[in-house]
Amino acid sequence: MHAHRTTLEPHSGQRRSLVSSAALGWTGFGAGMVEVAAGRHRIPGIVHHRVGVHVGRPVRALCRCDGRRSARIQAHGDVDVIPAGLDGEWSDDADCTILSIWFAEDFVGKTCDQLGLKPAAARIRPAFQWRDPRFQHLAWALLAELEAEDASDPLYAESLGTAMAVRLVGAEVADSRKRRALSARAAARVIDYIEAHLDERLSLDRLAALVELSVPHFNVLFRETMGMSVHRYVVQRRLERARSMLLQGRLSAGQVALEVGFAHQSHMAAWMKREFGMTPRDIVRSGQAPG
Secondary structure (H helix, E strand, O other), X not given: OOOOOOOOOOOXXXXXXXXXXXXXXXXXXXXXXXXXXXXXXXXXOOOEEEEEEEEOOOEEEEEEEOOEEEEEEEOOOOEEEEOOOOOEEEEEOOOEEEEEEEEEHHHHHHHHHHHOOOHHHOOOOOEEEEOOHHHHHHHHXXXXXXHOOOOOOHHHHHHHHHHHHHHXXXXXXXXXXXXXXXXXXXXXXXXXXXXXXXXXXXXXXXXXXXXXXXXXXXXXXHHHHHOOOHHHHHHHHHHHHHHHHHHHOOOOHHHHHHHOOOOOHXXXXXXXXXXXXXXXXXXXXXXXXXX
16 A cells, blocks of 8 residues: 555544555645544634545544534445635544545636636535435545555546545536547548657546646547547557567566566566456567467
8 A cells, every 4th residue: 555644734633544545656645544542623714625534433523614513423425525725624433444535626616617617616615414315425446546556657646636626516517519430531630640749658637638638628529439448448558558568578567668668578578467357477478469
């Protein structure tokens, strides 16, 4: 796991960081799993929006935020939202585990600007026990990324973070669009750019800008056009290029991994095993592409 012991904000009461995104290169947002001891806790208002997703067995909680109080049984998947600048206070009757997610204001603001939302409609509001199935799905995907032995490209986390920001402000992406796919020229431009920069850290902002789309709209149209997410497509192209280079036998597996944009050899090997059912060594020994 990618454990990291620093915390994002001051916090009263005992808490222990289990895993954090601090070393994963995510920009504009982050996440971590924390164990929180029973008792009273307070987090002063900070410049980031904060989301807490309850994980595991239920606890009885009393919460306060922005003058609102809520007494309830906090169950697995319950979401609390504390907007930037607001403090929060709560007490739990037992130890609990929280998936803590934060979003920078400029990250959310940029997403809202790209969606064409007016400032009044782009606010994140405080909420207790928010139950949104799509947001929960994204949160569990982000948690899986945190807990993975080999994290994916930050491109994947960026896609999740953007989609979560859209859900937090209550916006819709696809319903109001007339275009349902990228034009042939736009798709070719994006694909050519990806092919030329596979060995680099790719950014959704950059890819969307190539075809003059917002990141949320670009994600939707790319998936409709290619039948898969941007991240999935990039991983597949990296794997195909790595396979060809391994079969050429000119570079070691470690060198190949770096040449095609994987963080290290074990990251590439894990994806090859998952997608091809073969390790880099298996591919070299076989001397042929996996079926």
